[in-house]
Each structure stands twice: as structure tokens, then as C-alpha cells.
Amino acid sequence: MIMEANLQNSTDFILLGLITHPAFPGLIFAVVFSIFLVAVSANVVMILLIHVDSRLHTPMYFLLSQLSIMDTVYICITVPKMLQDLLSKEKIISFFGCALQIFLYLTLIGGEFFLLGLMAYDRYVAVCKPLRYPLLMNRRICLFMVVGSWVGGSLDGFMLTPFTMSFPYCGSREINHFFCEIPAVLKLSCVDTSLYETLMYACCVLMLLIPISVISVSYTRILLTVHRMNSAEGRRKAFATCSSHIMVVSIFYGAAFYTNVLPHSYHTPEKDKVVSAFYTILTPMLNPLIYSLRNKDVATALRRALSRCPSSQRIRVADLF
Numbered sequence: 001m002i003m004e005a006n007l008q009n010s011t012d013f014i015l016l017g018l019i020t021h022p023a024f025p026g027l028i029f030a031v032v033f034s035i036f037l038v039a040v041s042a043n044v045v046m047i048l049l050i051h052v053d054s055r056l057h058t059p060m061y062f063l064l065s066q067l068s069i070m071d072t073v074y075i076c077i078t079v080p081k082m083l084q085d086l087l088s089k090e091k092i093i094s095f096f097g098c099a100l101q102i103f104l105y106l107t108l109i110g111g112e113f114f115l116l117g118l119m120a121y122d123r124y125v126a127v128c129k130p131l132r133y134p135l136l137m138n139r140r141i142c143l144f145m146v147v148g149s150w151v152g153g154s155l156d157g158f159m160l161t162p163f164t165m166s167f168p169y170c171g172s173r174e175i176n177h178f179f180c181e182i183p184a185v186l187k188l189s190c191v192d193t194s195l196y197e198t199l200m201y202a203c204c205v206l207m208l209l210i211p212i213s214v215i216s217v218s219y220t221r222i223l224l225t226v227h228r229m230n231s232a233e234g235r236r237k238a239f240a241t242c243s244s245h246i247m248v249v250s251i252f253y254g255a256a257f258y259t260n261v262l263p264h265s266y267h268t269p270e271k272d273k274v275v276s277a278f279y280t281i282l283t284p285m286l287n288p289l290i291y292s293l294r295n296k297d298v299a300t301a302l303r304r305a306l307s308r309c310p311s312s313q314r315i316r317v318a319d320l321f
Contacts, residue, residue, distance in 0.1 A: 011095035013169075013185075017085055018178040018273055029086045032281065036079045039285035043068040046288045046298070053301040059137040060126065063119050064291060066146050067248075070115065071284035074108045077101055078179040078280050085178070098180040099165045103157040105181070105280075110207055111153030113256070116249050117211025118145045123245060124218035127238050128225045156207060160200060167191060176269045181276060184269070204260035208253070215249060244291050251286060255279035 022028050050056045050065040078101070085091040093101070125136045164182050170190040177184035182200065186193045219242070226238045258266075258275050292298045 012092050012173065013095070013098050013180070013188075014174045015081070015085055015091045015093055015178060015180075016174055016176050017091065018082065018277055020176070022086070025086045029083060032079060032086070033083055035281055035285050036075060036083070039075050039281075039288075040072055042285065042288035042292070043072040045302070046292065047072075049298065049301045049305060053304065056297060056301055059122055059133075059142045060119075061297075062142050063115065063122060063145070066149070067112065067115055067119070068288055070108050070112050071287055073104070074112070075281065075284040077104045077108070082178045093175075093180065095165070098175075098185065099161055101180040102164060102182060102185070103161040105179070106157040106160055107150075107153040109153070109256070109279075110156040111149045112252065113207055113211045114149040114152045115146070116245075116252060117214040118149060119245055120211075120215040120218040120249070123242050124221055127222045127242070152207075156203070160203070163196060167193060167196075177273055177276070179276075179280070181272070183267075183272065201260070208256060208260060212253065219246070240296075244295055247290050248287050252279060252283055255283070 019028065046068045047065050050061045050068075081093065081097075081101075122137060125133050129136060160182065164185060167186070167189040168191060169185075169188045172188055175184050175188065183197075186197065222238065222242060226235050229235050229238070255275050255278050259272070259279075292302065
């Protein structure tokens with residue numbers, strides 16, 4: 001009560017966490033920390049493999065390395081604070097810390113929206129226009145796509161973060177979430193934010209529609225091209241090169257659709273926290289695992305990297321893939 005009274009006169013917030021009053025905080029800490037370690041390790045290994053193995057120096061893997069960078073930063077802006085709060089009685093986050101979380105979260109999720117759409121275009125060119133692939137996906141175009149994804153995501157952050165933090169928060173300072181997600185923060189405002197929420201909803205839907213349109217058109221063209229293929233081996237290779245991306249897109253956009261498109265009547269604080277945990281904690285772990293376990297090039301590159309280690313430290317990767 002004393003801490004809450006003090007916060008009434010400060011700009012700090014309290015994060016109530018994924019579970020408001022967990023019965024076993026140590027168990028939750030262990031599970032989340034394990035996922036965090038796997039996610040960061042898997043993404044860093046993916047980035048290093050793509051950097052050191054010349055056979056992975058292709059547009060597809062260059063874009064994949066950017067996805068791993070985004071996922072690594074993405075999970076690092078929410079989970080460390082969440083883990084700290086699980087072990088601490090004072091779950092305080094400063095006004096600036098909250099604003100920074102919102103900005104980075106919006107930048108990364110927006111950037112990933114655009115990047116996944118551009119990765120679908122890359123697969124379309126590889127399958128439907130293989131002879132023109134080196135020209136249509138040259139290094140300059142790849143760099144432009146990556147920079148465009150980061151800039152597009154940051155525009156969302158620059159637009160929404162100042163507006164969100166400019167509202168007066170004169171009531172409770174308790175955010176019913178494990179990080180500063182905009183809808184949870186806006187519930188603490190002492191003024192009507194309905195117009196801003198409507199505009200934000202329209203902005204999020206637009207950001208979803210652009211990459212979803214690119215993905216839909218790209219995979220429609222891919223399916224038509226594969227259907228006309230006479231070679232069974234060609235069809236198998238086409239599906240193999242696209243299956244990992246389709247899985248990642250389905251997982252990421254499924255959660256994003258719930259968060260940004262479904263009406264408020266479908267939302268509850270508990271559901272919102274579970275869905276947020278899925279795409280801020282689990283998705284960064286699943287993405288590199290999906291690409292490594294379902295991709296022979298990555299698995300082969302990992303075997304080659306491990307084979308360079310001293311014989312006493314070698315691991316039989318063949319048993320893992």
C-alpha cells in the first residue's frame with residue numbers, strides 16, 4: 001500500500017506479471033529462463049552459421065539472419081525484466097523504461113511483419129523465376145529489403161510511442177501485464193483514449209494487410225507454378241524450400257491477428273497476456289528451431305561447424321537431425 005501510494009506521485013509503473021500472484025514463482029522462472037536461453041542460443045547459432053558458412057551466403061539465408069537478429073533483440077526487451085520481477089517484490093519499471101519497451105516492441109514486431117512478407121517474395125522469385133533470381137535478389141536489393149523492414153517497423157514505434165506516453169496517467173500505476181504493451185498501459189489513463197485506440201487499430205491492420213497481401217500473392221503464384229511442374233523432385237524441392245517459412249508465418253501472424261484485428265469483446269487481460277507470451281517468448285525460440293530442423297542446408301552447415309571442433313568436444317549431430 002505504501003509503495004502504491006508513493007507511485008501515485010511518481011512516473012513509475014508496476015508490472016503485475018504474466019500471473020498476478022503465482023503460487024510457484026521459482027518454477028515459472030525456471031521454465032521461462034530455459035526458454036530464453038534456448039531462444040537466444042538458437043538464434044545466435046543461426047546468425048553465426050549464416051555468417052561463417054559460405055554456402056549459406058544467399059539472399060534467403062541473409063534474410064533469415066535478420067529474422068534471427070530481430071528475434072534475439074525481441075526476446076531480450078521483455079524476458080529479462082520479466083525474470084527479474086519474478087524474483088523481486090518491487091516490480092517497478094520507470095516511465096522511460098516503459099516507453100523504451102513500447103518503442104522497441106513496436107519496431108521489432110513491425111519489422112518482422114515486413115521481413116516475413118519480403119521472405120515470401122524471395123521464395124516466389126526462387127521458385128517461379130529461378131533464372132532471374134540472381135538479378136532480382138542481388139545484394140543491393142537484399143540490403144534495401146532489410147533496411148526497409150527496420151525503417152518500416154521503426155516508423156510504427158516513432159508514431160505510436162510518443163502518443164501513448166503523452167496521455168495523463170493519474171490513477172493506478174499497476175499495469176496488468178508482464179511488459180509495457182500499449183493496450184494494457186492505456187487502461188491506466190484518466191482520459192478517454194477511444195479515438196486513439198481506433199486510429200492505432202487501423203494502423204495495425206494496415207501494417208498487417210501489406211505483408212499478408214505480399215505473402216498471399218507470392219504463395220498463390222508458387223502453388224500455381226508447382227502445380228504445372230512435371231518433375232516430382234522439383235515439386236518436393238519447392239515445397240521443402242517454402243514449408244519452414246509457411247510454418248513461421250502461420251505462428252507469428254496467427255498471434256498477431258488475435259492481438260491487432262479481433263474486436264475488444266474477444267479480449268481479456270488473461271488471454272492477452274497468454275497470447276503476448278506466445279509471440280514474445282515462444283516464437284523467438286521456435287523460429288530458429290523450425291528453420292534448422294526442417295532445413296538440410298542449415299543442418300549440414302551445423303555438422304560442418306561442429307566437425308571443426310576438437311575431437312574430444314564433437315557432438316554427433318546426425319542423431320539430432
